[in-house]
Amino acid sequence: MQDQRGGGSLAPEQPSGDLVVAGGTVVTAGGVAPLDIRIAAGQISEIGPGLDGGPDTVDATGLLVFPGMVDTHVHLMDPGPTDREDFPTGTAAAAARGVTTIVEHTHARPIRDARDLHDKRRHLAERAHVDYGLAAHVWPDRIRDLPDLWAAGVTFFKLFTCTTHGVPGLNAADTRDALQVIAGVDGRALVHCEDESLTSTDEHRLRAAGRTDGALVAEWRSREAELVAVAVVTELARLTGARVTIAHVSSPAVADVISAARRRGADLAAEACPQYFLLREQELQTEGALRKFTPPARARSDTDEETMWTLLRSGKLTHVSSDHAPSTRAQKAAGDIWDVHFGLPGLDTTLPLLLDAALRGRLSLEDLARVYAEAPARRYGLYPRKGHLGPGADGDLLLIDPDSEEELTDERVLSKAGWTPYAGRRVRGGHVATVLRGRVIAEHGRPSEGFDGRFLPGPGATTTKEAT
Ligand SMILES: [Zn+2]
Numbered sequence: 001m002q003d004q005r006g007g008g009s010l011a012p013e014q015p016s017g018d019l020v021v022a023g024g025t026v027v028t029a030g031g032v033a034p035l036d037i038r039i040a041a042g043q044i045s046e047i048g049p050g051l052d053g054g055p056d057t058v059d060a061t062g063l064l065v066f067p068g069m070v071d072t073h074v075h076l077m078d079p080g081p082t083d084r085e086d087f088p089t090g091t092a093a094a095a096a097r098g099v100t101t102i103v104e105h106t107h108a109r110p111i112r113d114a115r116d117l118h119d120k121r122r123h124l125a126e127r128a129h130v131d132y133g134l135a136a137h138v139w140p141d142r143i144r145d146l147p148d149l150w151a152a153g154v155t156f157f158k159l160f161t162c163t164t165h166g167v168p169g170l171n172a173a174d175t176r177d178a179l180q181v182i183a184g185v186d187g188r189a190l191v192h193c194e195d196e197s198l199t200s201t202d203e204h205r206l207r208a209a210g211r212t213d214g215a216l217v218a219e220w221r222s223r224e225a226e227l228v229a230v231a232v233v234t235e236l237a238r239l240t241g242a243r244v245t246i247a248h249v250s251s252p253a254v255a256d257v258i259s260a261a262r263r264r265g266a267d268l269a270a271e272a273c274p275q276y277f278l279l280r281e282q283e284l285q286t287e288g289a290l291r292k293f294t295p296p297a298r299a300r301s302d303t304d305e306e307t308m309w310t311l312l313r314s315g316k317l318t319h320v321s322s323d324h325a326p327s328t329r330a331q332k333a334a335g336d337i338w339d340v341h342f343g344l345p346g347l348d349t350t351l352p353l354l355l356d357a358a359l360r361g362r363l364s365l366e367d368l369a370r371v372y373a374e375a376p377a378r379r380y381g382l383y384p385r386k387g388h389l390g391p392g393a394d395g396d397l398l399l400i401d402p403d404s405e406e407e408l409t410d411e412r413v414l415s416k417a418g419w420t421p422y423a424g425r426r427v428r429g430g431h432v433a434t435v436l437r438g439r440v441i442a443e444h445g446r447p448s449e450g451f452d453g454r455f456l457p458g459p460g461a462t463t464t465k466e467a468t
Contacts, residue, residue, distance in 0.1 A: 018045075019038070019039040019058065019395065019435070020036060020037070020039075020051055020056065020057045021036060021037045021039075021057075021058045021397060021435075022036040022051060022053050022058065022059060023036070023059055023060050023061035023063075024060025024061070024063045024064065024065040024399065025063070025064050025065065026047070026065045026389060027066050027365045027368070027369050028066075028067060028366070028369050028388070028389050029367075029369045029370035029374040029375070032366065034049065035047050035048060035049060036048060036049065036050065036051035037065065037389065037397065038053075039395030039397075039437075039438040042394065042438045043392060043393065043394055043395055043438075044389060044390060044391055044393045044395050045391060046391060047389060047390065047391065058433070062403070063399045063401055064400040064401075064402055065389075065397055065399055065400075066098070066369055066373065066397070066399075066400065067369060067374070067386075067388055067389045067396060067397065067398070068098065068099070068100025068101060068386070068387075068394075068397055068398055068434065068436065069097075069099040069100065069101075069350075069351055069372045069373050069398060070101040070377045070386050070387045071094065071101070071103070071321055071322050071324070071347065071372070072102070072103040072133075072155070072156075072190075072321050072376040072379070072380055073247065073273075073321030073323045073324075074102045074103065074105075074321070074322060074324045074347065075104065075105065075107065075323075075324060076090035076091070076102075076106065076324070077090075077106050077108065077109075078090070078106065078123075078124070078127070079123050081108050083328075083331070083416075084326055084328070084341070084416060084417075085326045085415060085416045086127070086416065087124055087127035087132075088127055088129070088451070089414060089415060090326075090347060090415060091127075091128045091129040091130045091132070091451075091453055092447040093345075093347040093413070093414040093415045094130045094347045095129040095130050095434050095447040096442045096445050096447050097347060097351045097431065097434075097445070098398035098400070098431060098434050098442075099130060099434075100131060100396040100434060100436045100441075101130060101131045101133070101386045101387070101456065102132050102347075103132070103134070103135055103156065103380060104133070104134055104135065105134065105137065105158050107164075108165075110136070110137035110167065111136040111154060112136065112137055112139055112142050113148065113149060114145075114151075114152035116136075117134060117136070117153065117154060118152070120134060124455070126451045127451055127453075128451055128452075128453025129436075129447055129452065130453045131386070131396075131436065131437075131453050131455075131456050132453055132454075132455060133380070133382065133457075134153075134155060134455070135155050135156045135158050135190065136149050136154040136157050137157070137158050137167055138158065138159045138170065138178045138189075139167075140168055140171075140174045143174070143177055143178050144181070146178065146181045146182060146185070146187070147181065147185050150460040151185075151460055151461065152461070153457035153458045153460070153461035154458050154460075155380050155456070155458040155459075156190050156245070156380055157182055157188070157190070158191075158192070159175060159178060159179075159189055159190070159191045159192070160192045161191065161192065161193050161194060161196060161232070161233060162194045162195065162199050162200075162229070163196065164194070164342070165341075169196045172236065175191075175232070175236050176240060179237060179239075179240040179242035179244065180242070183240045183243075186243075186460065187460060188243050188244075188245070188380055188381070188459075189242055190244075190245045190271070192247045192248070193226055193230045193233050193247070194221060194225045194226050194229050194295060195224075195228040195232075198224060198225035199220060199221060199225050202225070203220050206220055212336045212337055213285070213337070214285055214287065214288035214289070214291065214292070214337055215284050215285045216337065217284050217291075217292055217294070217296050217337065218281055218284055218296050221294040221295050221296055223250075223251065225295075226254055226295045227253060227254060227257060230246055230254050230257050233246065234246070234257060234260075234268060235261065235266075237261065237266040237267065238264055238265055241267065242267070243379075244266070244268055244269070245270070245318075246258055246268060246269070246270050246271060247323070248271055248273050248276070248321075248323050249271060249317060250276045250297070250298045251276070251298040252304075252308065252311060254270075255311050255316050255317055258270045259316050269319065269375075269379050270317045270318050271317075271318070271319060271320070271321050272311075272312055272318075272319070272320045272321075272371070273321055273322060273323045273346070273350075274320070274322070274349065274350055274354070274422075275293060275297055275323075275344060275346075275421070276297060276298065276308060277308045277309060277312075277357075278305070279291065279297040279421060280297055280299050281296065281298055281299065281300050282300065283421075288337055289332040289333065290329075290332055290419075291421065292332070292341075292342055293323070293342050293343050294342050309357065309362045309363065312367070313362075313363060313364075318375055319370075319371050319375040319376040319379065320354060320372045320376075321350075321376065322346030322347050322349075322350040323343070323346060324345060324346040324347045324415070325341070325343025325344065325346075326343065326344070326346075326415045326416060326417030327340070327341045327343060328416065328417055328418055328419075329417075329418065345413060345415040345419070345420055347415060348414060348415055348420055349420050349422050350372070351398075351431075352406070352408060352431075353422065353425075354371070354372055355400060355427065355428070355429035356425075356427035356429060358429075359402055359429050360428060373386075373387040373388075374388060375387075380458075380459070381459025381460075382456065386456070394436075394437050395435060395438040396436055396437065397434070398433075399431075399432040399434075399435075400432060401429070401430040401431075402428070403430075404428075404429065404430030405428050405429075405430070406427060407424065407425070407426050407427075408422045408423055408427060412445065414447070430444075431444060431445045432444065436453070439452055
């Protein structure tokens with residue numbers, strides 16, 4: 001075994017089955033402690049001090065050992081518009097940055113029935129560096145198909161309250177009916193909340209005024225449009241008893257609406273994304289399409305950012321996802337602000353940005369393990385196999401050097417996007433290795449050869465039979 005700091009390989013040359021990660025500081029949502037971890041046949045078999053290692057021992061002295069991260073809101077466009085992203089490139093970015101599990105859905109090629117899921121699973125065989133679940137989309141006229149789809153093994157159902165990215169919006173009645181069916185199978189829903197009548201009325205007004213500037217995005221996809229939809233959806237979640245995640249909560253006001261509904265008995269998770277902590281609303285004026293995502297950034301000041309971190313520490317924002325939805329710079333430059341795709345690349349930067357926040361004291365290390373590993377895994381039925389360090393869990397680990405630092409740059413982005421809105425930021429913490437089921441799949445920010453990622457059936461799957 002060579003020294004991990006010198007850029008040498010951590011991967012045992014001849015894997016014998018057992019891998020011991022020794023001498024590191026293990027970080028979980030429950031605490032931080034100096035412990036060793038043994039992985040046998042892909043699963044954690046033992047955690048404790050002073051484990052005997054064999055030739056396959058990784059020296060983690062001075063390193064932090066986290067569970068592999070779990071990103072449950074990812075769009076890899078595959079099959080679909082693979083000129084924007086595909087599974088090999090998107091999961092390479094995930095592996096290189098410590099994400100060992102993703103839950104993916106692609107709007108341009110939605111999964112709407114069990115056949116679609118089967119076909120997508122076949123297509124993705126040997127295309128993923130990390131493990132993956134797949135989510136389905138709810139179409140207003142396909143609600144009765146949802147129980148079959150849940151039994152076929154999707155991780156959650158994605159609903160839109162407004163027509164976006166070509167996915168039809170569900171009105172309140174359709175949303176209620178869909179959530180009722182989802183509650184009936186103990187399913188999970190992720191809901192994109194923007195009110196259709198408000199966004200479409202504002203779109204007509206802004207177009208009639210001839211507006212094509214970047215700032216229009218914040219008026220088109222307004223705070224009110226998000227708040228109104230969140231109020232309706234959280235009430236319907238309470239009414240139906242469905243387990244609902246409100247996607248990409250953009251501001252403290254939205255988090256407050258969710259917290260209030262939770263107090264009245266709704267089973268709600270509130271998903272946070274780095275762009276609502278670290279990008280500013282006013283950047284739309286200067287960056288235009290490169291900041292076109294929806295809901296758009298709302299923070300206007302340091303105080304706004306600080307409030308978001310407080311909500312994440314407290315658990316009112318329950319977990320973090322990237323909402324990785326990349327386009328290249330050329331794609332973001334083709335057409336006016338109305339025409340270009342919504343979305344940002346995120347898998348390359350979400351862990352580095354959260355790690356930096358933790359190493360600067362905006363979060364605790366335990367908070368990081370909670371919000372980007374344990375909590376999302378629990379929410380979507382992946383826990384304790386994923387998002388967890390304990391006997392029986394998959395041997396998915398992330399090794400981090402807390403003493404190193406890096407500058408985020410476009411050049412280091414592995415996503416097909418080839419750029420990041422965070423370029424130029426210096427972040428604390430350095431990637432040393434990512435381990436998936438006992439195998440090193442990335443070192444020093446570089447993914448290994450080969451596709452080891454496997455499909456993860458959702459919690460409602462009635463069969464685990466592989467489709468391929
Ligand atoms: Zn999304």
